[in-house]
Amino acid sequence: MSQGEKPAYQDRSRQTREKIVAALDDALREKSFDQVSVAEIAQRADIAVGTVYRRFENKDALIPVILEIYQKRLEAWVAGESGIEIEPDEDLRAVLRKIMRKSWAICAREAHLLRAVHLYSRLKPDLADSEDWKQYEQASAQSIAAVINHYASQVKRKNLKRTSAFAAYMFNSFFIEKGLYPEEAPATLFPYSGKTLADEFADMLYAYLRLPEEK
Amino acid sequence: MSQGEKPAYQDRSRQTREKIVAALDDALREKSFDQVSVAEIAQRADIAVGTVYRRFENKDALIPVILEIYQKRLEAWVAGESGIEIEPDEDLRAVLRKIMRKSWAICAREAHLLRAVHLYSRLKPDLADSEDWKQYEQASAQSIAAVINHYASQVKRKNLKRTSAFAAYMFNSFFIEKGLYPEEAPATLFPYSGKTLADEFADMLYAYLRLPEEK
Amino acid sequence: MSQGEKPAYQDRSRQTREKIVAALDDALREKSFDQVSVAEIAQRADIAVGTVYRRFENKDALIPVILEIYQKRLEAWVAGESGIEIEPDEDLRAVLRKIMRKSWAICAREAHLLRAVHLYSRLKPDLADSEDWKQYEQASAQSIAAVINHYASQVKRKNLKRTSAFAAYMFNSFFIEKGLYPEEAPATLFPYSGKTLADEFADMLYAYLRLPEEK
Amino acid sequence: MSQGEKPAYQDRSRQTREKIVAALDDALREKSFDQVSVAEIAQRADIAVGTVYRRFENKDALIPVILEIYQKRLEAWVAGESGIEIEPDEDLRAVLRKIMRKSWAICAREAHLLRAVHLYSRLKPDLADSEDWKQYEQASAQSIAAVINHYASQVKRKNLKRTSAFAAYMFNSFFIEKGLYPEEAPATLFPYSGKTLADEFADMLYAYLRLPEEK
DNA sequence: AATGAATGAGACTTCATTCAT
DNA sequence: CATGAATGAAGTCTCATTCAT
Numbered sequence: 084m085s086q087g088e089k090p091a092y093q094d095r096s097r098q099t100r101e102k103i104v105a106a107l108d109d110a111l112r113e114k115s116f117d118q119v120s121v122a123e124i125a126q127r128a129d130i131a132v133g134t135v136y137r138r139f140e141n142k143d144a145l146i147p148v149i150l151e152i153y154q155k156r157l158e159a160w161v162a163g164e165s166g167i168e169i170e171p172d173e174d175l176r177a178v179l180r181k182i183m184r185k186s187w188a189i190c191a192r193e194a195h196l197l198r199a200v201h202l203y204s205r206l207k208p209d210l211a212d213s214e215d216w217k218q219y220e221q222a223s224a225q226s227i228a229a230v231i232n233h234y235a236s237q238v239k240r241k242n243l244k245r246t247s248a249f250a251a252y253m254f255n256s257f258f259i260e261k262g263l264y265p266e267e268a269p270a271t272l273f274p275y276s277g278k279t280l281a282d283e284f285a286d287m288l289y290a291y292l293r294l295p296e297e298k
Numbered sequence: 299m300s301q302g303e304k305p306a307y308q309d310r311s312r313q314t315r316e317k318i319v320a321a322l323d324d325a326l327r328e329k330s331f332d333q334v335s336v337a338e339i340a341q342r343a344d345i346a347v348g349t350v351y352r353r354f355e356n357k358d359a360l361i362p363v364i365l366e367i368y369q370k371r372l373e374a375w376v377a378g379e380s381g382i383e384i385e386p387d388e389d390l391r392a393v394l395r396k397i398m399r400k401s402w403a404i405c406a407r408e409a410h411l412l413r414a415v416h417l418y419s420r421l422k423p424d425l426a427d428s429e430d431w432k433q434y435e436q437a438s439a440q441s442i443a444a445v446i447n448h449y450a451s452q453v454k455r456k457n458l459k460r461t462s463a464f465a466a467y468m469f470n471s472f473f474i475e476k477g478l479y480p481e482e483a484p485a486t487l488f489p490y491s492g493k494t495l496a497d498e499f500a501d502m503l504y505a506y507l508r509l510p511e512e513k
Numbered sequence: 514m515s516q517g518e519k520p521a522y523q524d525r526s527r528q529t530r531e532k533i534v535a536a537l538d539d540a541l542r543e544k545s546f547d548q549v550s551v552a553e554i555a556q557r558a559d560i561a562v563g564t565v566y567r568r569f570e571n572k573d574a575l576i577p578v579i580l581e582i583y584q585k586r587l588e589a590w591v592a593g594e595s596g597i598e599i600e601p602d603e604d605l606r607a608v609l610r611k612i613m614r615k616s617w618a619i620c621a622r623e624a625h626l627l628r629a630v631h632l633y634s635r636l637k638p639d640l641a642d643s644e645d646w647k648q649y650e651q652a653s654a655q656s657i658a659a660v661i662n663h664y665a666s667q668v669k670r671k672n673l674k675r676t677s678a679f680a681a682y683m684f685n686s687f688f689i690e691k692g693l694y695p696e697e698a699p700a701t702l703f704p705y706s707g708k709t710l711a712d713e714f715a716d717m718l719y720a721y722l723r724l725p726e727e728k
Numbered sequence: 729m730s731q732g733e734k735p736a737y738q739d740r741s742r743q744t745r746e747k748i749v750a751a752l753d754d755a756l757r758e759k760s761f762d763q764v765s766v767a768e769i770a771q772r773a774d775i776a777v778g779t780v781y782r783r784f785e786n787k788d789a790l791i792p793v794i795l796e797i798y799q800k801r802l803e804a805w806v807a808g809e810s811g812i813e814i815e816p817d818e819d820l821r822a823v824l825r826k827i828m829r830k831s832w833a834i835c836a837r838e839a840h841l842l843r844a845v846h847l848y849s850r851l852k853p854d855l856a857d858s859e860d861w862k863q864y865e866q867a868s869a870q871s872i873a874a875v876i877n878h879y880a881s882q883v884k885r886k887n888l889k890r891t892s893a894f895a896a897y898m899f900n901s902f903f904i905e906k907g908l909y910p911e912e913a914p915a916t917l918f919p920y921s922g923k924t925l926a927d928e929f930a931d932m933l934y935a936y937l938r939l940p941e942e943k
Numbered sequence: 944a945a946t947g948a949a950t951g952a953g954a955c956t957t958c959a960t961t962c963a964t
Numbered sequence: 965c966a967t968g969a970a971t972g973a974a975g976t977c978t979c980a981t982t983c984a985t
Contacts, residue, residue, distance in 0.1 A: 095965075115421055117332070120958060131967040133962080142959065176512070204482050205417055206330050220483040248488045249498045255484030256475040257468065267419055268435040269470030273463045283464045286512075290505035297391070297501075310948060310985085335975060346950045351977065353948095525964085525969060545851050547762070550954060561971045566956065568969095606942070632850055634912055636760055650913040678918045679928050683902065685914030690901040697849050698865040699900030703893045713894045716942075720935035727821070727931075740944075765979060767947095776946040778983080787980065 087144025089137065100138055102128040107145055108152055111195045116146070116203055146203050150215045153196040157189060175237045176289045182230065183281035183288075186254075190262040191276075198263040224251035231292065239295040250288060257284050302359025304352065315353050317343040322360060323367055326410045330417050331361070361418055365430045368411040372404060390449045391504045397445065398496035398503075401469075405477040406491075413478040439466035446507065454510040465503060472499050517574025519567065530568050532558040537575060538582055541625045545632050546576070576633055580645045583626040587619060605664045606719045612660065613711035613718075616684075620692040621706075628693040654681035661722065669725040680718060687714050732789025734782065745783055747773040752790060753797055756840045761791070761848055791848050795860045798841040802834060820882045821934045827875065828926035828933075831899075835907040836921075843908040869896035876937065884940040895933055902929050 106127035110119040121142055125132045139145055167181050190197065200216055228247040231238060240246040261270045261280060273280070306312050321342035325334040336357055340347045354360055382396050405412065415431050443462040446453060455461040476485045476495060488495070521527050536557035540549040551572055555562045569575055597611050620627065630646050658677040661668060670676040691700045691710060703710070736742050751772035755764040766787055770777045784790055812826050835842065845861055873892040876883060885891040906915045906925060918925070 093965080099966085117421065121960080122958075125968090132960085133968065134966055136960070137965070202417075202420060205413075205479055206332070208479075208482060217483045217486070220487060224487050245488075245490070245498075249502070252476065252484050252488035253468075253472065253499075253502065255487065256471045259475060259484070260471045261467070264420055264423075267423055268432050269439075269467050269474070271432075272435060272439050272470065273467035275460075283460075284468075286509060287464070287468065287502060287506040290509035291502040294501060294505035294508070306948095308946090308948070308985095314948075336977085337975075347976090348951065348978080349949055352950095357976070521969095529969075547851070551956085552954080562955090563957080563972065564970055567971095572955070628850075632847075635847055635909055636762065638909075638912060647913050647916075650917060654917050675920075675928075679932070682906070682914050682918035683898075683929075683932065685917065686901045686905040687898065689914070690904060691897065694850055694853075697853060698862045699897050699904070701862070702865060702869050702900065703897035705890070713890075714898075716939060717894070717898065717932060717936040720939035721932040723939070724931060724935035738944080744945085766981080767979075770947090777981085778947065779945055781981070782944070 086147060087140040088147070089140065096138065099128075099130060099134055102130055103135055103138060103145075104148055104152060107148065108196070111149070111199045116149075116199045117206070143207070146200065147215050149196050149199050150219060153193050153200070154219070156193050156196075160189060160192070175234045175292070176285070178230065178234070179285040179289050180282050183285040184278055186258065187262070187277070187281045190258045194263050194265075197259075201259060201263055220251075220255055223255060224248065227251045227254055234292075238292045240292060241296060246292065250291070253288070301362060302355040303363070304355065306353065311353070314343075314345060314349060317345060318350055318353060318360075319363055319367060322363065323411070326364070326414045331364075331414045332417075332421065358422075361415065362430050364411050364414050365434060368408050368415075369434075371408050371411075375404065375407070390452045390507070391500070393445065393449070394500040394504050395497050398500040399493055401473065402477070402492070402496040405473045406480075409478050409480075416474060416478055435470055438470060439463070442466045442469055449507075453507045455507060456511060461507065465506065468503070469499075516577060517570040518578070519570065521568065526568070529558075529560060529564060532560060533565055533568060533575075534578055534582060537578065538626070541579070541629045546579075546629045547632075547636065573637075576630065577645050579626050579629050580649060583623050583630075584649075586623050586626075590619060590622070605667045605722070606715070608660065608664070609715040609719050610712050613715040614708055616688065617692070617707070617711040620688045621695075624693050624695075631689060631693055650685055653685060654678070657681045657684055664722075668722045670722060671726060676722065680721070683718070732785040733792070734785065736783065741783070744773075744775060744779055747775055748780055748783060748790075749793055749797055752793065753841070756794070756844045761794075761844045762851070788852070791845060792860050794841050794844050795864060798838050798845070799864070801838050801841075805834060805837070820879045820937070821930070823875065823879070824930040824934050825927050828930040829923055831903065832907070832922070832926045835903045839908050839910075842904075846904060846908055865896075865900055868900060869893070872896045872899055879937075883937045885937060886941060891937065895936070898933070 103124060106124045107119070109127055110123060121135055122132055124145075125135050128135075139148075167178075167185055169178055169181075204216055224247070227250050231243060231247050231250065235243065238246070260267075261273070261276070264270055265276065273283075275283070306315055318339060321339045322334070324342055325338060336350055337347055339360075340350050343350075354363075382393075382400055384393055384396075419431055439462070442465050446458060446462050446465065450458065453461070475482075476488070476491070479485055480491065488498075490498070521530055533554060536554045537549070539557055540553060551565055552562055554575075555565050558565075569578075597615055599608055599611075634646055654677070657680050661673060661677050661680065665673065668676070690697075691703070691706070694700055695706065703713075705713070736745055748769060751769045752764070754772055755768060766780055767777055769790075770780050773780075784793075812823075812830055814823055814826075849861055869892070872895050876888060876892050876895065880888065883891070905912075906918070906921070909915055910921065918928075920928070
């Protein structure tokens with residue numbers, strides 16, 4: 084239960100919550116969070132406006148929910164499909180490609196959710212300290228760091244901590260523009276997507292890791 | 299004079315326009331364009347609401363102005379400081395660092411303006427096809443391409459066109475998150491800025507250019 | 514429920530609707546529709562502005578309502594009073610007088626409503642094609658035609674269709690000026706009203722019907 | 729010089745006035761007076777907004793001017809073309825037809841002006857007592873009366889004064905709807921115009937004059 | 944006298960939130 | 965608990981009128 088959300092003791096409450104969440108998910112595929120009115124959410128959920136306010140303190144309290152949906156999707160998807168399998172003797176470059184392809188697939192799939200959270204954190208940074216969002220990004224940073232540490236022998240950079248942090252930052256930035264706003268600049272500057280795109284980024288990351296810092 | 303703007307015949311008109319522009323510039327340091335009402339702009343400019351509408355067809359017509367302010371600032375700044383000087387025998391890696399440091403300085407300085415345009419194009423992609431914005435990003439892409447072509451001998455990638463496009467995309471993405479929203483994730487994942495940040499990206503780009511495509 | 518109006522599910526809604534309608538009815542006795550603001554309607558109805566918009570898509574959607582009020586009044590009135598009774602052997606001239614007197618009474622009673630619709634259709638002919646209004650006038654045309662056909666034997670004109678059409682046109686024009694704008698010219702040119710007025714017009718119509726077309 | 733208008737002592741003033749008048753005339757062919765803004769008039773006249781206010785106290789003060797234009801047109805037209813010539817032994821019915829055809833022609837020609845004044849007197853009856861408008865209609869009434877008196881021998885009605893007044897009223901009503909709003913109901917009920925229309929009305933009037941009052 | 948920039952009241956409309964049923 | 969009607973602040977935009985130049 085995230086901030087601004089009210090407890091649901093009864094079964095019926097939980098059902099209502101599900102409805103709201105589904106409606107929001109739906110609506111975000113079409114418009115930005117700002118453009119979706121509470122009335123529209125209620126209508127899509129086939130409940131009354133007041134009912135939304137019974138579950139959520141205000142409209143902003145729905146934001147954490149979006150991330151929550153995303154995380155559930157992510158988990159379900161990871162659980163369902165085979166994860167990234169790394170062969171014992173696999174090359175770092177190949178592994179990065181695998182990761183990037185996979186990441187791209189996930190990101191593209193649920194872009195509307197990430198877009199909503201992302202935009203929101205830009206529009207109302209004060210409200211949306213949204214710990215969840217930060218946590219989410221930090222989680223991705225840790226994954227990157229784990230890979231880098233695992234292949235430390237192939238990495239030429241010495242300051243692994245800083246390298247990991249930078250890689251994580253680029254990883255996220257990379258996906259944000261191309262993944263969340265594929266129709267807008269700067270995404271349109273590179274007219275490829277899918278594997279081509281993922282591989283290109285994997286290569287860039289690989290190259291970076293292989294380049295020794297300058298003395 | 300950009301689209302939706304009305305002509306200014308008199309001196310007084312131009313003064314008013316400047317007041318509006320300054321007020322907008324000011325306001326954008328605090329909130330997003332959507333959160334700034336026309337009434338607020340008028341108030342900050344110390345003029346009447348109607349006066350804003352005398353100069354601009356509607357609120358959206360102010361968007362191109364933002365980019366215009368930015369470009370003026372850019373030009374003034376470039377004119378003031380010494381540009382990027384490239385020594386004849388200078389190394390690609392060093393050149394990239396220079397470029398990135400400079401770009402970072404510019405971007406950080408007027409982040410609020412770029413942020414406004416960027417956010418707007420995400421919120422109202424239909425309206426804000428904002429040719430100016432696209433042009434601006436394409437211009438940066440061309441600069442990148444020029445550098446790459448100039449140093450073609452040091453670049454190991456063969457498909458220069460695709461390489462340039464990807465580099466341009468990463469260049470812009472890199473600056474967007476860290477430059478426009480330095481307080482938000484994912485920018486916070488990499489806790490450095492200034493030269494450290496610029497150099498790190500320069501290195502990444504350099505490494506990428508030096509890495510041959512896989513056969 | 515007319516075009517642009519929103520459905521009312523609850524009793525309370527219907528009460529609100531009636532408040533709005535009554536407020537509008539009231540206001541139109543004093544000013545033209547254009548001069549009545551939505552805020553004024555809300556105030557007269559003792560509700561919030563937004564409440565008006567909850568029931569009606571926009572201000573224009575109130576226009577059909579005006580005609581609706583008028584029609585209800587008309588029906589109620591007709592139901593209440595005895596209708597026009599025609600004796601079997603009654604003279605055409607006498608029948609026309611009866612009709613005109615009755616029509617005059619109806620028209621004078623609810624002049625403010627008809628005035629609103631009439632003016633609106635003159636001010637915004639494009640929007641207010643207002644099928645209702647047209648239908649209403651055509652209905653009156655059909656009534657006239659029915660009478661003429663019924664008394665065909667007493668009518669000397671041969672082209673009954675054209676005669677009916679002209680009679681209907683004159684019937685409406687007659688009422689519009691004198692009925693809707695009794696204080697203005699040209700109504701003031703004929704300083705009588707009520708039966709005197711109605712009878713005079715009945716006579717004119719009678720005379721017209723009795724005059725053979727010129728060969 | 730009508731009410732609300734300011735005196736023009738100089739030549740230049742008079743020229744300005746002409747420009748305004750012409751611009752207004754022009755504009756009224758396209759939209760209603762309410763829909764024409766002072767700014768538009770100024771633009772069409774190729775003068776400044778303030779200049780309009782130097783000549784006219786406010787927008788409403790332009791209304792009397794419209795009627796003035798109309799009257800000038802009328803006079804010029806009457807002076808230019810041969811007026812209505814009545815042969816000594818001409819039949820009343822034929823004379824009425826001539827009058828109606830001529831009247832129709834005038835009315836149709838400058839409908840936009842009459843329409844503006846007419847609408848205005850309906851929208852703001854308080855302000856627009858517009859003596860001019862009343863005078864104008866009374867003038868037409870006198871003309872009708874003159875004809876009726878001239879043919880008194882052929883008229884069967886006894887109360888000539890009342891008869892004339894009613895005829896004048898119908899004369900004006902007749903032209904208002906069909907002449908000023910030919911595209912709207914009730915004008916559309918009678919799908920003819922020109923001579924057919926004029927003759928039909930002439931016949932109606934003739935018949936009326938020939939019908940003795942009932943005892 | 945002319946100009947046209949500036950004014951600001953006021954109109955329409957939206958929508959997050961409240962509250963009586 | 966759910967409902968959905970009602971609220972009203974706030975936003976965008978228009979235009980008759982004023983006034984400094």
